[in-house]
Amino acid sequence: MLCRAGIRLDPARRQVVRDGSPIRLSKEEFAVLEELLLADGAVVSTEQLLERAWDENVNPFSNVLRVTVTGLRRRLGDPPVIETVTGVGYRIP
Template identity: 65%
Template sequence: MRILVVEDEEVLARAIVEWLRREAIAVDVVHDGEAALERLAANDYDVLVLDRDIPRVHGDEVCRVVVERGDTRVLMLTAAAAVRDRVEGLALGADDYLPKPFAFVELSARVHALLRRSRPAAPPVLSRAGIDVDPARRTAFRDGAPLPLANKEFGVLAELVRARGTVVSAEMLLEKVWDEHIDPFTNVLRVTVMKLRRKLGEPPVIETVPGVGYRIP
């Protein structure tokens, strides 16, 4: 899961990013519409958290571009709470609308709802090979026993379970679980998978496909 936050209030932007990263979501952040369009052209995002009133390129125009592409869900933020403003935002094609100020728990709930809509229909709890992962509640179990996972371990496991037996490349895992600042040549993924395997216990469930990536068959 990877999202882009576009918010010109840097303190608020930082708080949103920190909150979502605690939930094992990879988050990039920019502070104006021009930078947002550049990131959207370079990367694939599941959800865009978009402040409507941003400099350089207005949030309305950013929303129009994203809607035309049709591959990213849009959660629009604004300080204007009037019904007319909400209707205008949704009329632009935004999938959801959240007026400021908002509770971070509501923000994350709406992001998770959009993440589910951005993918093919899947049950709220993902299951494979005796493993159950609930992305919304951020819980994971193997054969009924809870798994005490760090954020990145949880993110990797969720992506592997979600893949339903297909191979997930190392590049895709880095893109979905980490953010744009990750060094593509780092060994952080290998170390995370090693720790995850240890916590999952026996018998081994994560298979390495040499030169390709990982899967849970």
């Protein structure tokens, strides 16, 4: 079980709960959130997220990660928990 910022992620059951409310995520959103939670507050680079959440055929210059993080932020609701570290990646402080 991974927990941070009111989010509880159960990798075995592929379930996410924030402040008691279940959240449905796509496969990629789940993978990105899992990597951010595993980092325990550290910044995860965009390269690492692309490598771990998608297959090797993903174009590193596409905006697929940005779109996924935007959707993930929307699904997780307020207050926002995913922080963008410009030029580096993302983190959940």
